[in-house]
Amino acid sequence: MAVSHLDEQENFSDIPKGPKTATAKPVPTDRPELVYDGKASEILILFLTNVVLNILTLGFYRFWGKTRIRRYIWSHMRVGDDRFEYCGTGLEIFVSFMIILVVFYAPFIGLVTWMTVDPPYDTPQANIIMLNLVFLVGFLIIFFLYYVAIFAAYRYRVSRTIWRGLRGNMWGSPWIYGCIGAGLGMLNVLSLGWTKPWADAVVFRYRMQRAGMGDAPFLSRMGCGGMYVPYLVAWMITAVVVVAAYSVLISLIVGELQAGRPPSKEQLAWIQYANLFGYLLILLAWQLASPWYKKVMMHNIAGTLRFRGGGFRAGFTTGQLYWLKIPNFLLLLFTLGLAFPYTIHRTAKFTARHISIGNDVDIFGLRRGEADGPRFGDGLAEFVGIGGL
Secondary structure, three states: OOOOOOOOOOOOOOOOOOOOOOOOOOOOOOOOOEEEOOOHHHHHHHHHHHHHHHHHOOOOOHHHHHHHHHHHHHHOEEEOOEEEEEOOOHHHHHHHHHHHHHHHHHHHHHHHHHHHHOOOOOOHHHHHHHHHHHHHHHHHHHHHHHHHHHHHHHHHHHHOEEEOOEEEEEOOOHHHHHHHHHHHHHHHHHOOOOOHHHHHHHHHHHHHOOEEEOOEEEEEOOOOOOOHHHHHHHHHHHHHHHHHHHHHHHHHHHHHHHOOOOOOHHHHHHHHHHHHHHHHHHHHHHHHHOHHHHHHHHHHHHHOEEEOOEEEEEOOOHHHHHHHHHHHHHHHHHOOOOOHHHHHHHHHHHHHHHEEEOOOOOHHHOOOOOOOOOOOOOHHHHHHOOOOO
8 A cells, every 4th residue: 555645844634534454555457447435424524524624724724624534535546455545734835825915916906005095196996996806817817827726726636646555747838728728718608608619618628638657657648529418408498598598588688778777786686586586597507518528528538538558548438427427516505515524435436437448558567757847825716716625
């Protein structure tokens, strides 16, 4: 079993561990299966403990809380008889998050505060225009950092994953990936989403080709073959919902204006609520319409991925993905996130059950790599709001 890499300054002795394995390396099996044996009740205990400590520390404990849950999930996932380990620390994530706050967030807030309290121009119109330009530039920066954060988060988590004493590694620049992702994201907007299948294939292939375990890299030949038909169906369903929802909203506003009176405060409030409901309805429509597309994409990712001469396979159907995604989405929505540990458990269990490692993958011939990974954690992902496991 791999040597423990837990941070000596952190005590995780109360985290439920996976069953201990023998120190001697096991005899390789004919089929290296991925197995998850965690329990939802144990994750729930960790989650509730984290919630209490987050409240007591005004939210700062979440970096360490996330690390505790990662350690649990990793330690209950195994290939053959060897379990994964997560050797990242809460301090690494906290430090990177604080760096992002100082470098990006503090200057932006300072600029907005200065323009609000002591406007630089004499006319209100000029100040309003300038303030809107500042927010526009801020939005574009966040849009770019969103893709930077995706790659940086993957690189950090892969580099803190250990199996049989071997560390995962990921190379490449998050900033280059940010340029690629942001550029393709803008192209998706300009094409009304019709370039998304091709763009998804490009960014996934870019990430997978820069990841590895030990001294062996992953190889990906992913394309967008077969992805456009299910995407067309998801796009059309979502478009119909968008048109219907906002047609009703616009008709309400136009009806009030044609009546010769401006909407009252109560009516404006209801219009705002209707607008918010429209956003939620669009999100729900995409969740309901996209599992077929996501299934085909995940099958492409697994089916075109190679590692040490062998491949992988995703063996789930669209219906099975529906049964994972839709309940998870509804549970998080209606419990305001309190069902998060259960959705983690369901996702890990689903992944282990339906992702197969080919018999021709020589996972037992790996040797130790040289890369140690980034110095700090995935705090940028926390900053832009995508700080999942």
